[in-house]
Amino acid sequence: MVDARQTLELLYLLVKKELKVRYKNKFLGYVWALANPFAFAFVYWIAFKFIMRLEIENYSLYLITGMFPWVWLSASMVAGTRSFVANASLIKKAPLPRAILPLGNVVQEMVHFAFALPVIIAFLWFAGEIRPSAPWIWQVPLLLALQLAFVYPLALGLALANVYVRDIEYLVGIGLSLMFFATPMVYPITMVPEAYRRYFELNPLHGLMQSWRSVFLQSTLDFNHMAYTAACAAVTGVIAWLLYRKLARRVGELV
Amino acid sequence: MTHAVLCEDLWKTYQRHRPLGVKTLLLGADTPRDTRFAREWALAEVGFQVPRGRSFGVIGANGSGKTTLLSILLGTVQEDRGRVNLNGRVASLLELGAGFHGDLTGRENVFLYGSILGMRLAEIRRRFENIAEFSELEGAIEQPLRTYSAGMIARLGFSTIIHSPADILLIDEVLAVGDASFQDKCTARCASSGRAAARWSSFPTT
Numbered sequence: 001m002v003d004a005r006q007t008l009e010l011l012y013l014l015v016k017k018e019l020k021v022r023y024k025n026k027f028l029g030y031v032w033a034l035a036n037p038f039a040f041a042f043v044y045w046i047a048f049k050f051i052m053r054l055e056i057e058n059y060s061l062y063l064i065t066g067m068f069p070w071v072w073l074s075a076s077m078v079a080g081t082r083s084f085v086a087n088a089s090l091i092k093k094a095p096l097p098r099a100i101l102p103l104g105n106v107v108q109e110m111v112h113f114a115f116a117l118p119v120i121i122a123f124l125w126f127a128g129e130i131r132p133s134a135p136w137i138w139q140v141p142l143l144l145a146l147q148l149a150f151v152y153p154l155a156l157g158l159a160l161a162n163v164y165v166r167d168i169e170y171l172v173g174i175g176l177s178l179m180f181f182a183t184p185m186v187y188p189i190t191m192v193p194e195a196y197r198r199y200f201e202l203n204p205l206h207g208l209m210q211s212w213r214s215v216f217l218q219s220t221l222d223f224n225h226m227a228y229t230a231a232c233a234a235v236t237g238v239i240a241w242l243l244y245r246k247l248a249r250r251v252g253e254l255v
Numbered sequence: 256m257t258h259a260v261l262c263e264d265l266w267k268t269y270q271r272h273r274p275l276g277v278k279t280l281l282l283g284a285d286t287p288r289d290t291r292f293a294r295e296w297a298l299a300e301v302g303f304q305v306p307r308g309r310s311f312g313v314i315g316a317n318g319s320g321k322t323t324l325l326s327i328l329l330g331t332v333q334e335d336r337g338r339v340n341l342n343g344r345v346a347s348l349l350e351l352g353a354g355f356h357g358d359l360t361g362r363e364n365v366f367l368y369g370s371i372l373g374m375r376l377a378e379i380r381r382r383f384e385n386i387a388e389f390s391e392l393e394g395a396i397e398q399p400l401r402t403y404s405a406g407m408i409a410r411l412g413f414s415t416i417i418h419s420p421a422d423i424l425l426i427d428e429v430l431a432v433g434d435a436s437f438q439d440k441c442t443a444r445c446a447s448s449g450r451a452a453a454r455w456s457s458f459p460t461t
Contacts (some may be wrong), residue, residue: 013370093347093349
């Protein structure tokens with residue numbers, strides 16, 4: 001018996017719990033959520049623009065527009081992968097739909113990202129003189145949905161795999177570090193030698209991040225990149241669903 | 256449809272298991288794969304029937320399979336053989352604090368736990384006053400759960416589960432931490448609500 005509304009309410013309460021726990025007793029809670037991506041962006045700005053003196057146009061905008069979606073993606077992958085193992089008592093002792101646990105992590109990080117949107121928009125305005133544009137009202141939610149659809153199956157699949165092979169959670173951290181440079185996040189893909197560029201473009205994360213950049217910087221939807229990311233999301237979605245059907249029944253014994 | 260819980264010829268064994276590591280995946284296990292079972296059977300040939308409105312208890316030594324049986328009834332562990340049939344909505348209190356979070360207040364935990372039990376928000380809201388009253392926690396219900404004692408947590412958990420509209424309550428030995436008067440109150444409440452309650456104890460409490 002699947003009660004969709006009840007499941008949504010449970011998701012809401014789980015996300016609310018996480019947000020509350022994270023911000024509780026922390027006066028600067030909201031600031032901390034912003035500090036991480038900004039600090040990252042600032043470090044790379046210093047390193048690439050100031051020390052290595054690369055000629056990259058609008059480099060700070062390039063960094064900021066990618067960094068926030070990236071932090072959403074990477075934080076929810078890390079937390080999502082651990083979601084079954086970390087919630088072992090719930091898995092063992094409560095009959096809740098297990099797939100909801102990684103979903104809670106991804107949605108929670110999405111909410112953080114959404115909270116940060118006004119700051120991103122203000123930054124674009126003051127640092128890049130990009131005025132907020134009306135199409136964002138529907139472009140941004142569309143990309144939110146795309147990223148959610150892309151990240152959730154990955155997190156679910158990794159969470160299941162992590163129950164069987166515990167090292168996965170460490171591999172995810174290493175994998176994300178590699179992807180950070182392969183996507184690429186801190187230099188434009190045009191700097192990659194032409195012979196290798198097409199391999200970099202196979203990476204669905206590249207398409208996702210380019211889509212965010214073209215929305216924020218040009219207010220246009222990058223349909224090619226979005227379609228590729230959506231196709232990858234569909235494939236991982238099917239794989240995650242098959243994995244879930246096959247592996248979820250034993251999770252209660254193994255966590 | 257006379258029974259609330261039906262168990263037929265239930266068998267369950269746990270495989271000897273080590274969580275796989277990348278090392279074993281890449282290099283192969285350094286010892287031959289152990290295909291023996293950790294123990295022959297955790298449950299063998301278990302069968303019983305609980306009629307509606309009746310309580311059913313299982314008593315046994317540690318490691319004799321009580322929690323396994325309960326987990327199978329709840330569906331968090333799969334049986335190897337046999338059949339389980341539950342007639343009606345199920346609510347469970349298998350572990351103190353499963354689903355609770357120390358940084359949330361008692362009130363917030365009631366909502367979260369109620370939702371984990373399968374209750375709608377509207378249902379919980381409607382019953383919250385009764386839950387709070389039954390728990391006798393009074394003002395403490397607005398305090399974070401980490402300030403609670405084990406007995407207070409048990410009270411909160413049990414008050415929530417007993418107010419859920421479930422037809423079947425599955426309760427592990429968590430009530431053992433409640434004081435005698437609260438245990439009596441819960442027993443009376445179970446009896447009067449006409450619901451099936453399966454109660455698992457590792458020692459006879461009453």
